[in-house]
Amino acid sequence: EAQVTQNPRYLITVTGKKLTVTCSQNMNHEYMSWYRQDPGLGLRQIYYSMNVEVTDKGDVPEGYKVSRKEKRNFPLILESPSPNQTSLYFCASSLLGRSMNTEAFFGQGTRLTVV
Amino acid sequence: DAKTTQPPSMDCAEGRAANLPCNHSTISGNEYVYWYRQIHSQGPQYIIHGLKNNETNEMASLIITEDRKSSTLILPHATLRDTAVYYCIVGFQKLVFGTGTRLLVSP
Secondary structure (H helix, E strand, O other), rough: OOOOEOOOOEEEOOOOOOOEEEEEOOOOOOEEEEEEEOOEEEEEEEHHHHHHHHHHHHOOOOEEOOOOOOOOOEEEEOOOOOOHHOOEEHHHHHEEEEEEEOOOOEOOOOEEEEE | OOOOEOOOOEEEOHHHHOOEEOOOOOOOOOOOEEEEEEOOOOEEEEEEEEEEOEEEOOEEEEEOOOOOOEEEEEOOOOOOOHEEEEEEEEEEEOOOOOOOOEEEEEO
């Protein structure tokens, strides 16, 4: 079954304690991205990757890092989490189509609380 | 900023067709129109997309106006499980989500 898997689904952590949210896809997609969703603000892109070792900032990258060492994995790293990073996070993947004709698959989300 | 405008909420009776409008007056000639939905706080789910022709799949139909400045997503026989937030998105790899339309399907 084609899917994007995020872990953990829920996480409560303390300010400053480094954490990683993992994301894995089994569809051999080139393009992967991370979004955060906050009430009233919709989904906003944090980082994206167009292929292995190719990453770039999205709209709200501050306080986050990513890596793309393997095609299937795209972890989101919070080096020093702060309460304003409390949010619902989604990972997504899609083919890197030349014709803009491609759908995105989303993970089930990670609800992060930083206290 | 999102390139689309959608009504914030709509109601639909179960079994009736739900018609969700979207305005995208600044769409470029090679940009597709995508529709996704989000049920509760689950990951957004792809519904359908199109360029200029009307499209239909097992979930919905997409009607795009000839000038491509607006479109309508049609759920032909809405069920309670179709209650969700529906997002109309114009773009490429980067999906710019607006606030969508909250569709409430009632018995």
